[in-house]
Amino acid sequence: MNLIRLTLSYVRQRPLQAALNVVMLALGIATIVVLLLFSSQARDNLEATAQGIDAVVGAKGSPLQLILSSVYHMDVPTGNISVQEARQIQAHPLVASSIPLALGDSYRGFRIVGTTSQYPQHYDAALAAGAWWDATYEVTVGHRVAREHNLSVGDSVITAHGLTGGHLHEDRPLSVVGIMEETGTVVDRLLLTSVETVWAVHGQYEEDGHEDHDHEDHGDEEGNDEGEHAHSEQGDAHAHDDDDAAASGEAGGRAPASGGPATPPGQQGAPGPGGMRLPGSPGGGTAVGALATDREYTALLIGYSSPIAAATFPRFVNRETDMMAASPAFETARMFELLGVGFEVLQAFGFILILAATLGIFIALYNAMQDRQYDLAVMRTLGASRSTLTRHVLLEGLLFAVAGLVLGLALGHLATGLLAVTVDQAQDMNLTAWAWAPRQTWLVGLALAVGAVSALLPAVQAYRTDLAFTLARE
Amino acid sequence: MITLSNIVHRYDDEVVLDIPAFTAAPGSHGLVLGRSGSGKTTLLHLLAGVLRPTRGQVTVAGEDLGALSGDALDRFRGRHIGLVFQQMHLLKTLTVTQNLLMAPYMAGLPHDRERARAVLTSLDLADKADAYPAALSTGQRQRVAIARAVMNRPEVLLADEPTSSLDDVRSVQVLDLLTEQANACEATLLIATHDRRVKDRFPNRLDLDEADARVAEMSW
Structure with missing residues (x-):
């Protein structure tokens, strides 16, 4: 006992x-x-995902939305900023590092991020196979994306317009040149490519005559499903259309790939500074002139050069430019306050x-x-x-x-x-x-x-x- | 061996027990007789260290109970005194063997299954070792209670009204078993009872109803 x-x-x-x-x-x-x-x-x-990102600069809107979309890739972007404006930010003395991001497309629910090699470096992402993207239409795929869709080097992926699956860019497949190792960060569920690829995937519609493909049809959806049109925030008319928006027919749009000649990537190429149509030409009565998706970023991830910047830099951006600066630390803290209840x-x-x-x-x-x-x-x-x-x-x-x-x-x-x-x-x-x-x-x-x-x-x-x-x- | 000297016990100023001197020799057997309310149970409780007397000294197995602190008294009781109650209270969530083993466990003695088996066999309960109390007859339960009281080979075995609810035949059997088990442990046996039927079986009697118990010295 x-x-x-x-x-x-x-x-x-x-x-x-x-x-x-x-x-x-x-x-x-x-x-x-x-x-x-x-x-x-x-x-x-x-916190780990936002590590080292002191601020995010993007189009004006909700700061939380900007952080969620650009840092965590969870929400839809607030809009786009022009490359010229971005340069101004990048040249700012308080900015030590800046990583450009161009968003807008997805592959089966996983986002395509047009960026530079700084981005995977920031998350210490290493290659499990293949290489980093180099030429236009090349993509390096995150670990989870590759695992879930059984992707390997040499495969090609058809991306969809928008973040939640719009119509497919079937005539512009991206070729997988590398697979990343698991990092435990947001990178695992992204497909990384060059900014130019993102521009090219969209820009090419102008030349193929499919530019109007979905904006009329989907125009009324934009309110509900903004993710599709991150890069057309400013107006109904899509940036692609600036020179012939008036000609927008209804019909052709639905099946853009069917007839579109698949121009080889090399030919389409990375749009050089002068290679693409410039937004300058005042196009058919559409909104602001800055609608050139092909020369736009969605956001810049900023690292400060000095702690003082935390106090002055966001104020500068918010007052002096048409853009907005948001702090991931501040916004996530705010989000936790909301969730906290x-x-x-x-x-x-x-x-x-x-x-x-x-x-x-x-x-x-x-x-x-x-x-x-x-x-x-x-x-x-x-x-x-x-x-x-x-x-x-x-x-x-x-x-x-x-x-x-x-x-x-x-x-x-x-x-x-x-x-x-x-x-x-x-x-x-x-x-x-x-x-x-x-x-x-x-x-x-x-x-x-x-x-x-x-x-x-x-x-x-x-x-x-x-x-x-x-x-x-x- | 039991010695009482100058014992007075009161409940609310009423003297319920007054024993100037009493001695029971080691291994002797005897009865404590008296009507209900005569102080039999109080006397047993004093001897078991369950109660402390208002005045006087209780010595059991050579130990002055008054000198023992609470925990030491509990332990002494567990090791040296066996108690059998009228209600033969067994722990109903435990089997017969477990009930028996509670005695050495609570007294801080080794866990002696052999002893438990031997005691059960001597009381003709070997086949009930793993039964629960609810599955036993009254007579069997009484025997288990006796078995548990003698588990630790006590020097003093105290029984409170063990026969009151039994018929004549059973009463005799229980008294025989108590005597037998007390002899087996060489224990001093004291049975408190108001049952005059059993009176003649024991030559040694302390009768609390008789006036002389209060004044005379007594020993057996």
């Missing part, structure tokens, strides 16, 4: 009551575990469950002590001291607590694991169940406290059992 077996024998006597208390405690703990795992990993992931509500729910379980265990033990007074007295006659009985009752409370804790942790990690494999967004942030959030350690303490607190009064009762009175009572 020992105290644990003795205690278990009493627990076995009321299995349903015990199960109820354990499950309630476990659910409370599981809720908090999921929240802790999710929020800590989300925060780590967001939801987290707190869920967390409160978890704590209420734990509180209810504490009360349940307390009531179970309290009633048990009434039933067991004579048993306790008999144990005393067999030589048990008051402190042994106290330990017996505390042990029972702790037994519930430990069972609830173990089950709760298991459930919490299991739920996180399920979330990680079933929810796309959870995959985007590399959510994993095989992690231990620092604050989870507190849960261990909390659960043990639940056991101790709920058993405290019953234990005192056991300690105070009046031996002679109890024995004489019957």
Whole structure:
């Protein structure tokens, strides 16, 4: 015999009551575990992704949207900025580094990012196979993209217009020249190419006469599905159309690839400064002149040369230019503040469950002590001291607590694991169940406290059992 | 060996027990007789260290119980005193063997399964070793209670009204078993009872109903 077996024998006597208390405690703990795992990993992931990016400069709009679209590749861009304007920013003395990004197309839900080699360098991305993109229409693919779509060097991919899958640029396939190793960052789910490729994929429509292909049809969708037209923010008319927007027919658009001669990439080439049609020519009554998608960036990722820049640079951009500067650190902190409310509500729910379980265990033990007074007295006659009985009752409370804790942790990690494999967004942030959030350690303490607190009064009762009175009572 | 000297016990200023001197020799057997309310149970509780007397000294197996602190007294009780209750209270969540093993465990003695088996066999309970108390008859439960009381080979075996709820035949059987088990451990046996049927079976009697118990010195 020992105290644990003795205690278990009493627990076995009321299995349903015990199960109820354990499950309630476990659910409370599981809720908090999921929240802790999710929020800590989300925060780590967001911070790691924004590491070294002091500011993002893009078209005016929501700063949070700019950060989400350009740093995390989750939202649609706010619009585009012209290369000339971008140069002005890049030349600014407070800017130590700047990485241009041109967005707008996607491959089966994964984004094509037109950028420079600085971008993969920033995330320490290495090649698993092949090479970095060099010529136009070459693309180097992130680890997850390659894995999910079974891509390898030499394959060609047909990109879709827009970020959520618009019509396909079937006549402009990109050829995969390299696959990156897994980095655990946002790069894993991107296809990287040159800015010129992004321009060329769009620019070529002008020459093929397909420029009007979808803007009339999709014009009314733009409000709902802005992702399709990141580079046509300023107006309905698409930049491609500036010289013949008036001629926009309805019909041809739907199947652009069918008739379009697949001009070899080399010929189409990287648009040199003078190679492309310039936006200068005032085109058919469309909006502003700066509609040249072929000479536009979506955003610049900025690294400051001096800490002072944090105070002055965004002000400069916001006041002196038509662009906007946003700080990833500030915006993600703001986002967590917003998310925080939801987290707190869920967390409160978890704590209420734990509180209810504490009360349940307390009531179970309290009633048990009434039933067991004579048993306790008999144990005393067999030589048990008051402190042994106290330990017996505390042990029972702790037994519930430990069972609830173990089950709760298991459930919490299991739920996180399920979330990680079933929810796309959870995959985007590399959510994993095989992690231990620092604050989870507190849960261990909390659960043990639940056991101790709920058993405290019953234990005192056991300690105070009046031996002679109890024995004489019957 | 039991010695009481100058024992007075009061409940709320009412003297319920007044024994100037009493001695029971090691290995002797005897009865404590008296109506209910005569102080039999109180006397047993004083001897078991469950109660401390208002005044006087209780010595059991050479130990002055008044000199022992709470935990030491509990331990001493567990190791040297066996108690059998009228209600033969067993722990119903434990099997017969586990009930028996509670005695050495709670007293801090080695976990002696052999002893448990031997005691059960001597009480004709070997086949009930793994049964739960609820599956036993009253007589069997009484025997398990006796078995548990003698598990640690006590020097003093105290039984409180062990026969009150039994018929004549059973009463005799239980008294025989108690005597037998006490002899096996060479324990001093004291049976508190109001059951006059059993009176003649024991020559040694402390009768709390008789006035002389309060004044005379007594020993056996």
